[in-house]
Each structure stands twice: as C-alpha cells, then as structure tokens.
Amino acid sequence: MRPVLYVLTFLSVIALGFWAYRENYATQASLREVRALQREIADLREALSVQKAEWAWLNRPERLRELVGLNFARVPLMPMEPGQFGDAAAVVYPVPEIPAIEAPDILSGDAFSGIDGIVATAAGEEEGL
Amino acid sequence: MRTPLRPLARVLPARSRGENPDLIERENLEKRHEAIRDKNQPRASARLGLLALAFGCAYLTIGVRMGHLAASEPVEPVASAPGAEIVAQRADITDRNGRILATNMTTSALYAHPRDMVDPKGSAKRLAEIFPDLDAAALEKRFTDGRRFMWVRKVLSPEQMQAVHEIGDPGLLFGPREMRLYPNGTLAAHVLGGYSFGAEGVHSAEVIGTAGIEKALDARLRDPARAGEPLELSIDLTVQATVEEVLGAGITMLNARGGAAIVMDVRTGEIIALASAPTFDPNDRPVPLVGKNDEPSDSPLFNRAVQGVYELGSAFKIFAAAQGMELGLVGPETMVDANAPMVWGKHKIKEFQGKNYGPLLSVREVIEKSSNVGTAHIALMIGPLRQQAFLKSLGFFDPTPVELVEAPGAKPLIPKRWPEIVTITTSYGHGLSASPMHLAAAYASIANGGIYVKPTLIKQHGPATGVRVMSERVAKESVAMLRGVVTKGTASLAEVPGYEVAGKTGTADKPKKSGGYYKDKVINTFASVFPASNPRYVVLVTLDEPVDTSGSEPRRTAGWTSVPVAAEMIRRIAPLMGIRPAVEPITGTALTAAAN
Numbered sequence: 001m002r003p004v005l006y007v008l009t010f011l012s013v014i015a016l017g018f019w020a021y022r023e024n025y026a027t028q029a030s031l032r033e034v035r036a037l038q039r040e041i042a043d044l045r046e047a048l049s050v051q052k053a054e055w056a057w058l059n060r061p062e063r064l065r066e067l068v069g070l071n072f073a074r075v076p077l078m079p080m081e082p083g084q085f086g087d088a089a090a091v092v093y094p095v096p097e098i099p100a101i102e103a104p105d106i107l108s109g110d111a112f113s114g115i116d117g118i119v120a121t122a123a124g125e126e127e128g129l
Numbered sequence: 130m131r132t133p134l135r136p137l138a139r140v141l142p143a144r145s146r147g148e149n150p151d152l153i154e155r156e157n158l159e160k161r162h163e164a165i166r167d168k169n170q171p172r173a174s175a176r177l178g179l180l181a182l183a184f185g186c187a188y189l190t191i192g193v194r195m196g197h198l199a200a201s202e203p204v205e206p207v208a209s210a211p212g213a214e215i216v217a218q219r220a221d222i223t224d225r226n227g228r229i230l231a232t233n234m235t236t237s238a239l240y241a242h243p244r245d246m247v248d249p250k251g252s253a254k255r256l257a258e259i260f261p262d263l264d265a266a267a268l269e270k271r272f273t274d275g276r277r278f279m280w281v282r283k284v285l286s287p288e289q290m291q292a293v294h295e296i297g298d299p300g301l302l303f304g305p306r307e308m309r310l311y312p313n314g315t316l317a318a319h320v321l322g323g324y325s326f327g328a329e330g331v332h333s334a335e336v337i338g339t340a341g342i343e344k345a346l347d348a349r350l351r352d353p354a355r356a357g358e359p360l361e362l363s364i365d366l367t368v369q370a371t372v373e374e375v376l377g378a379g380i381t382m383l384n385a386r387g388g389a390a391i392v393m394d395v396r397t398g399e400i401i402a403l404a405s406a407p408t409f410d411p412n413d414r415p416v417p418l419v420g421k422n423d424e425p426s427d428s429p430l431f432n433r434a435v436q437g438v439y440e441l442g443s444a445f446k447i448f449a450a451a452q453g454m455e456l457g458l459v460g461p462e463t464m465v466d467a468n469a470p471m472v473w474g475k476h477k478i479k480e481f482q483g484k485n486y487g488p489l490l491s492v493r494e495v496i497e498k499s500s501n502v503g504t505a506h507i508a509l510m511i512g513p514l515r516q517q518a519f520l521k522s523l524g525f526f527d528p529t530p531v532e533l534v535e536a537p538g539a540k541p542l543i544p545k546r547w548p549e550i551v552t553i554t555t556s557y558g559h560g561l562s563a564s565p566m567h568l569a570a571a572y573a574s575i576a577n578g579g580i581y582v583k584p585t586l587i588k589q590h591g592p593a594t595g596v597r598v599m600s601e602r603v604a605k606e607s608v609a610m611l612r613g614v615v616t617k618g619t620a621s622l623a624e625v626p627g628y629e630v631a632g633k634t635g636t637a638d639k640p641k642k643s644g645g646y647y648k649d650k651v652i653n654t655f656a657s658v659f660p661a662s663n664p665r666y667v668v669l670v671t672l673d674e675p676v677d678t679s680g681s682e683p684r685r686t687a688g689w690t691s692v693p694v695a696a697e698m699i700r701r702i703a704p705l706m707g708i709r710p711a712v713e714p715i716t717g718t719a720l721t722a723a724a725n
Contacts, residue, residue, distance in 0.1 A: 049234075053310050053312050056313065057310075057312040059228075062314060065370075080704040081700075082625070082626065082627045082628065085709045
C-alpha cells in the first residue's frame, strides 16, 4: 500500500508542477496580449480624439454657416425664428374614417335607432361583397 | 542464525567454576547490539546525506534567488493587467451640450542635433522651404556654430513632418508633443484664452493655460485624476455663435470700435454666451501689446465683457429705484421732483439734450424716460451709506467671481470719497466704473426675484443659492418698470414680439485720459431681461463708440445702437434656447396620415 501512495504522491507532484508551469506561461501570454490590447486601445483612443476634434472642426458654426450660404438654392435653411414654435393642439390631424360595422345584429334596440343609416350602409356594403 | 544469550556450553562450565553466568549473558548481549549497530550505520548515514542534500538544495535555491534579486532590475510583480490608460494629459473643455471647445492633439516637435547632421547647409535651405518663416542663413549659422542641440519647431503638421522626413538628415529628430486645439476657431476665444508650452523636454512638454478659463482652472484641467472627464462650461455653442454673429454685424453697421455681449441664466448664474469683439483665434494667440502708450483695449485679447471697466450710465438708474422701493421711500407711482436742470452746489445736473421732464414724474416714468434729475432725487432720499451698501450687495465693489483669470484683475473703480454729489452721479451710472459682467450679475439678481446670483462659466445643476438683496415684490416691480422702458420709454426698438423684453439703456460719455469727457465718444449699454413675466435670461450688449448714421444726423444714444443689436440677439437666441414666444403660433399645419 505504501509504495503505491508514494508513487501516487510523486505523480501528483509532477502533475502539479506541469500544471503550474503551463499556468505560468499561459498567464504571461495573457498579460502580453492584454498589453498589446492596451496599446491598441490607447492608439484607438488617440485616433478617436483626433476624429472628435476633426468632427468639431468640420461642424464649427462658422463653416456650417458658410455651407448653408453655399447650398441655399438646394436647402433653403434660415435661422430659427420665434414663429416656428407651434402647439401640439394646433396640429390638424386627419379625421379617422368611420369603420364599417361588420355585425349589425348586435346593434338592436331603441338606443341605436339614430344610427340606422350607418347600419344600413354597412349592411349594403356587405351585400355588395 | 540467532545466537543464544546463555549457551549451555558456556554456562555449565562457568557454574562449575563458581563464576556468575550473567556475565556471559551480558557479553553476548553486547555483541548482539554491536552487530545490530553495524548493520544500521550505512542506512543512517545515507539518510543524513539525503537530509544534507535537501538542506543544501534549499539553501542553494534561496541563495540563487537572492543573487538574482540583487543583480536584476526591480520589477513590480504583475498579477493583473493595468486598466486602460488615459491618453490626454489635459482635460477637454466642452460646452453645456458636450460639444468640444478645446481638445488635445498628438503631434510632433522638431529638434536638431547639429553635430550629427550630414549636410547642415542643405538641410537649413530645405527647412526654410518647408517653413517659410524660418530664415535659411540664420538656421545654417546655428547649425554650424558647434552646439549639440536646438529646437526648430514646437509643433508640426503631419505634412510638414513628412517633408522633414524627406530631407533625410539624421541630425533632424522628432519628439512627441501634445498640443491644444480649439476646433471652433475664434468662437468663445475670450472665454477659452489660450495655451502655451511650459517645461519642454524631448519626449514631452507641459501644456499650460495662458489666459481665460484655461489659466484660471489650470490645476483642474491638469489634474491626472480628472483628465478623462471633460470640463463642462455653461456656454452654449450655438447661442455663443449667434451672439458673436449678431454682435459682429452690429459693430460693423454702427462703426463701433468694439463691443461685448453677455447672455446669462438668471436662476443659476450660468453664462450662456460671453462675447467680446474684436476677437482672436486662440490657436494662434496674438502677442499682447506691451508699449507704453498702448491702450489695452486696442488689443483683440482684451475681454471687454470682463476686463472693460466703464461708467455704464443710465442702466444704473433701476438700482436707485429698486432700493427706494425696498426701503419704502417711494412706490412705483410716487411723484418725485424731476425739474431740470438741478443745481447741487457748484454742479448742474441736466437731462439728455437739456430736456426737462418735470416738474414731477412718477418713479416709473423716471425709469422709462431715463430722467437723471428724478433718479438723483431718489438717490438723495436713500443717502450715500445705504446706496453704497446696496451696490456692494449687488457685487459692484468687488471683482466678478467669474472663472476667468482676467476677472480678479478687473476691479471696479469706486470713488474714494462718497459725498452727496457722488451719490447723485452714481445713481445714474457716472463716477462708478464697473464691467458689463457686474451689470449683468446685478440685473440677473433683480430678475431672479431679488436673490443675488453669482455669475459662473461652469455648468450648474439646479438653481443657485444666494443672499437676498431685495424683496421679491420689489424685484417684480423693478422688472415691470424695465418692461415699461421697452414698451413706452427709451428702448422701444427692443420690442421682440412674444418675448416681453424688459431692459434699461445706458449711454455714457467716454472719459478722456487728460480728464473730462469726450463729446462724441460714448459707451452704449443695454441691459435686458426676458421674458418679463417670468424672467429667464439677462442679455447685455455694450458697444464702444457706436454711431447710428441711418438718420439725418449721427445718433449715439443706446436706444439707437445697443438696443436694436440686443433685440436682434434676443430674437435669434430665444428660439435656440427653447423659449416659446407668447404669441399666437401659425396654425393650419396638417399632417397627412400614412396609413389607416
């Protein structure tokens, strides 16, 4: 029994050593990769800041004003005016069409006597179909 | 084979001899023990050897490791990857909506090691071709005078860098540089200020602010812990651009020497736009004037809104009226003596163009008509001490607390003594000189329901807290009087339909250097608040030596110069700031349904 234990212990030590060796190198490789990625991120961030600066440069009000002037024939943009404010309630929405009533039989009784005409139209349409 | 300890063959003869047989036993036992010991000795020494080897190995390992540590460069153990680094060494500056006002760019500096140069003469010639401002002969002289190192250019564009590369001289070298870039050019130049390089090395250079907010908040902008977080200003880029455009157009039309405009939020004290004309490009900051006879205001670097300390004229009258009401001395309809000219000692106080609005005017009419005499009588009721205390509470005795490096230097000019004649002149804005920013802050305090607001250039979250300088009722009444100035008084051109502009004009003669005042040089100011029913913004326009030549004779009063400029400004910026006009909107816009 004892020699078996010895052998097993020895083998496990070797296995652990191998595992630790591999882990060590895997960690180092990951760190190298992370460093490369960090460098890439730094480069990309720099590029991003340059692009942001360029975006700001291209969108400077002075240039936009010139562009608006140059392209006035195609896109007649004017400065914003107080008259451009509207009220949502002032917007005229299209009046929705009254949908055809499919089942006239539920519309029975005196309460619906006023809409007989609609019912008749709906019934007529159904007949037409 | 096991040897018996008491062999009979020896015990019996010993007994017969009368000897003790135990001796034999002891002798045999001793022999046996010796045999066992002899047998165990090699094993024990082998074990000892093994132990020694183990210890030896351990000591060796420790020794080698110690030697290694002592001989190698110290390195921090890396257990995890570092976080993403911040590239910028100086924080960006953005407007209130996050649009960039100042950012950093990586570029290169060009330096030379003249001793490593192959062809100093040819290189100097070609460098002068790339950079027209360099002189080939001077450059060649410096390349050949035996120095080891010299700077050629502080920043290069990528094209210039490529051109220098193409010279191919090993003595021309590049160092990385981070430079400041103001992508909007001249926009908000007086707010931003400018930058320059501090300590310069081959591998990096310090970027330091030289003026404006760049210098005032230099420590915040350079703080490495906050380098990734942009500094958010209260400026709105769109409003600022519009204000600069309108102010520039106004200055051109009115032949003014310069001008300033301030747009301020009355609730938070945030400065939405701050313009001073003429302006400059912070990317290429002009050299300040240093000559003895140079007026600082001749330089485009001069910030008229903050540094310009002027007698602001009649725009001050509302403070006398407000204080009179606050102290209960007068009400809006109280009649005061306005019989011009008023004689006070050896001084004679006259109205504009020698008019006489008197004999009596209500306080409201004094403000609407801008009566010097009426204001003087109110000021005399208040008295010098209370007048000083009130103006002090509105911030007129201290430099403005705006985050610009120029602000602390622009101290208001206060009369040293304060006799009653100073009380009179100060009430209509003469004798006490302050910057337009002071006036804007004071008007904002009136518009803010009587609570002093501190002007700031940093974006605020939520309304500002301050000291109450007058009651809410008086503040409201004062705004109503200012509204009257526009509807019935001297600022009728300020009427912008829908925005209920309220304001006060101010025309002040420019003081001569030699003493006295110019007859035909004025500073025109219009300080306004809108919308009057619920004040949100203060708009202040100051023009330096404007003249309106549209009429038969030149007009120099603020009502003809600053007021139309301010009105146009309000008409343009109010929609940009999302203020709905109080007019009937155009109706009838119909939507077409895309689908049922």
